[in-house]
Every structure is written in C-alpha cells, then in structure tokens.
Amino acid sequence: MNILIAGAGGIGGYFGGRLMEKGQKVTFLVRENRKKQLEKTDLVIESPHGNFTGKPDLITKDQRDQTYDAIIITTKAYHLEEVINDIKPFADESTLILPLLNGIAHMEPLIEAFGERVIGGLCFIETTLNAEGHVIQSSPIHDLVYGERDGSPSERIMKLQEAFEGAHAGFTLSENIMQDMWHKYSFITAMSGITTLMRSPIGPAVKLPAARQTLERLLHEISAVMHAIDAPIAEGLPDMQMAKMEEMKDEMKSSMLRDMEKGLQTETSHLQGWLLGKGKENGLETPVLEAAFAHVKIYESLKS
Ligand SMILES: NC(=O)C1=CN([C@@H]2O[C@H](COP(=O)(O)OP(=O)(O)OC[C@H]3O[C@@H](n4cnc5c(N)ncnc54)[C@H](OP(=O)(O)O)[C@@H]3O)[C@@H](O)[C@H]2O)C=CC1
Numbered sequence: 578m579n580i581l582i583a584g585a586g587g588i589g590g591y592f593g594g595r596l597m598e599k600g601q602k603v604t605f606l607v608r609e610n611r612k613k614q615l616e617k618t619d620l621v622i623e624s625p626h627g628n629f630t631g632k633p634d635l636i637t638k639d640q641r642d643q644t645y646d647a648i649i650i651t652t653k654a655y656h657l658e659e660v661i662n663d664i665k666p667f668a669d670e671s672t673l674i675l676p677l678l679n680g681i682a683h684m685e686p687l688i689e690a691f692g693e694r695v696i697g698g699l700c701f702i703e704t705t706l707n708a709e710g711h712v713i714q715s716s717p718i719h720d721l722v723y724g725e726r727d728g729s730p731s732e733r734i735m736k737l738q739e740a741f742e743g744a745h746a747g748f749t750l751s752e753n754i755m756q757d758m759w760h761k762y763s764f765i766t767a768m769s770g771i772t773t774l775m776r777s778p779i780g781p782a783v784k785l786p787a788a789r790q791t792l793e794r795l796l797h798e799i800s801a802v803m804h805a806i807d808a809p810i811a812e813g814l815p816d817m818q819m820a821k822m823e824e825m826k827d828e829m830k831s832s833m834l835r836d837m838e839k840g841l842q843t844e845t846s847h848l849q850g851w852l853l854g855k856g857k858e859n860g861l862e863t864p865v866l867e868a869a870f871a872h873v874k875i876y877e878s879l880k881s
C-alpha cells in the first residue's frame with residue numbers, strides 16, 4: 578500500500594516515522610520550509626518508546642508523481658482548506674482519506690471534497706517539533722485509532738490495517754470510530770480549554786479544588802452541547818473524561834498550550850469555538866467554554 582502523509586509535523590512525523598521504521602512505504606507531502614529542514618536533518622523521532630532516524634521520501638504539491646492508496650491528513654485545522662486542495666491531485670476514486678485532526682468540524686468539508694473515501698480517525702499522543710524540527714514525543718501514549726465511519730470491516734479498511742500492522746505505535750482499528758472521535762473531541766476541548774485557561778499542565782488543573790471545579794463545569798457544558806446536537810456520545814462522559822485526565826502524568830500539556838507557549842496560532846475556533854456556536858444555536862448557556870474560548874482568542878489577537 579502506498580501511503581501519503583500530508584504534513585510532517587508533530588503527529589505526521591511521528592506516525593509516519595513509525596511506519597517507515599517498520600518498512601512501510603510512506604511519502605510525506607510537505608511545504609518548502611519543512612522540506613529544506615528534513616533534507617538537512619532527516620526525520621528524527623525522540624521518544625520514550627525508542628528513537629528513530631530515517632531519510633524520508635518528500636514531495637511538494639507541484640510534484641504530482643502518482644495517486645496514493647491512502648492519504649493521512651496531519652495538518653492543523655486552520656490549514657484544512659489549503660491541504661484539501663493540495664491533496665486532490667494525489668487522490669483517485671479509490672484513495673482512502675484518513676484525517677487525524679482533533680475535533681469534528683473538519684469532517685464536513687472533507688466529505689464534501691472526497692465523499693465516501695473519507696474514513697474516521699484520531700490520535701492520542703503528546704508530540705511537538707523542537708527548534709531543529711525533531712519530533713519530540715513525551716508521554717506513554719502513542720495511539721492512532723481509525724475505522725470506517727459506519728464501522729464495517731470493509732476490504733479497504735482491512736488493507737489499511739495490514740499496512741499499519743507491526744508498526745511500533747498503538748495503531749487500532751475501531752468499529753465505532755465516530756463515537757471515538759466525538760469522545761476525543763470532548764476530551765481535547767476540555768483538556769486544551771483548562772490547560773490554556775490555567776496556563777498549566779493537567780496535574781494542577783485536576784488537583785487544585787477551584788481549577789477542578791472549573792474543569793468539571795466545562796466537561797458538563799461540553800456534554801450538554803453534544804447531547805443537544807445528538808452527537809453519538811456515551812452516558813456519563815464527563816466522569817469518564819475526568820477519570821482519564823486523572824490518570825495522565827501531571828506534566829502532560831495539550832498541544833494548544835504548547836502552541837501558545839511557542840507564540841503560534843491555535844485551533845480554538847475549530848475546537849471550543851465550533852461547539853460554543855452549536856450551544857448558542859440550541860439556546861444553551863456555556864460560560865466556562867465561552868471563557869476558555871475568549872481567553873485564547875485574546876491571546877491570538879494580541880500576539881504579533
Ligand atoms: N501534537 C499533538 O500532541 C497532537 C495533535 N493532535 C492534532 O493533530 C493535528 C496536527 O497537530 P500537530 O502535528 O501538533 O501540528 P504541527 O503544526 O506540528 O504539524 C502540522 C504540519 O502540517 C504542515 N502543513 C500545513 N499545511 C500543509 C500543506 N498544505 N501541505 C503540507 N503540509 C502542511 C505544517 O507544515 P509547515 O511547517 O509547512 O507549516 C506542519 O509541519 C491537529 O489537529 C492537532 O490538534 C492530536 C493529538 C495530539
């Protein structure tokens with residue numbers, strides 16, 4: 578199977594590197610700056626699961642070499658429109674499109690562009706690029722979950738499973754990927770909301786009573802909005818998510834907090850903002866979600 582990975586940043590570099598490590602053919606679609614950097618340094622992963630260095634196959638959007646069996650989208654949400662246009666020439670009528678972005682709002686434009694070729698996906702991992710462009714992966718979790726949107730064990734999803742099998746990361750085929758994606762969306766909206774609002778890793782946010790109460794309220798507001806729009810979420814989701822956050826290392830940060838610390842743009846419009854809009858449309862009060870969103874929007878408006 579020929580796999581194209583659109584983006585070679587934190588998650589694209591990590592999962593793409595793990596596939597390269599097992600000998601799977603992968604090509605990275607990159608833009609000029611990242612191309613130059615990777616040509617100089619190769620793809621370097623530094624991880625508690627073991628380091629890896631390899632020479633990646635790189636292409637840019639104008640080097641239209643062939644179409645691919647699967648394209649994995651690993652850009653930030655604010656680059657979605659651009660990347661949809663850039664990958665079109667690399668997709669044919671049978672190319673699987675696997676997005677790994679956090680959130681849900683990207684599914685609609687992707688399905689509009691690629692229809693039934695779009696499957697579901699998400700990842701649980703803490704990874705970022707350092708100044709040299711090395712992929713720094715820092716927590717015990719390094720999981721990628723994927724599946725047909727209707728949960729079926731289709732021939733094409735089995736082929737993808739074969740390509741992922743044996744790679745040194747938690748590649749898992751799900752029979753309920755849409756629920757998994759909504760659950761991850763609730764988790765990341767709360768986790769990035771609380772860690773950016775408190776400018777703190779998750780440990781203190783879960784342990785200090787005032788912060789914990791804010792987090793509990795946020796989790797309940799998120800679930801209330803998701804219920805109002807008939808998202809396929811499980812009962813008791815706020816408690817499940819709190820338990821998950823309690824299990825995490827105290828030092829664990831969201832990628833949104835890391836982006837703020839680096840002075841970068843964030844995905845708050847895609848995560849908190851989208852859900853806030855759905856809450857308003859349904860007449861729900863979501864004051865903590867609104868404060869979390871406003872806080873990051875102010876940061877974005879003030880940064881140079
Ligand atoms: N980092 C993490 O720990 C986790 C992240 N996520 C989610 O994964 C997604 C990606 O995050 P992350 O990996 O951290 O982001 P990064 O910013 O590290 O990587 C994104 C990469 O996409 C590249 N890119 C953007 N547009 C294009 C394009 N048109 N063609 C080719 N490459 C492009 C960027 O390249 P360039 O250098 O050219 O700008 C960048 O290297 C987000 O939705 C995030 O929420 C999910 C779980 C964990």
Ligand SMILES: CC(C)(CO)C(=O)C(=O)O
Nearest residue numbers: 700701702703831832833
């Ligand atoms: C919380 C975490 C690290 C889990 O994957 C994440 O998705 C993110 O920060 O973007």
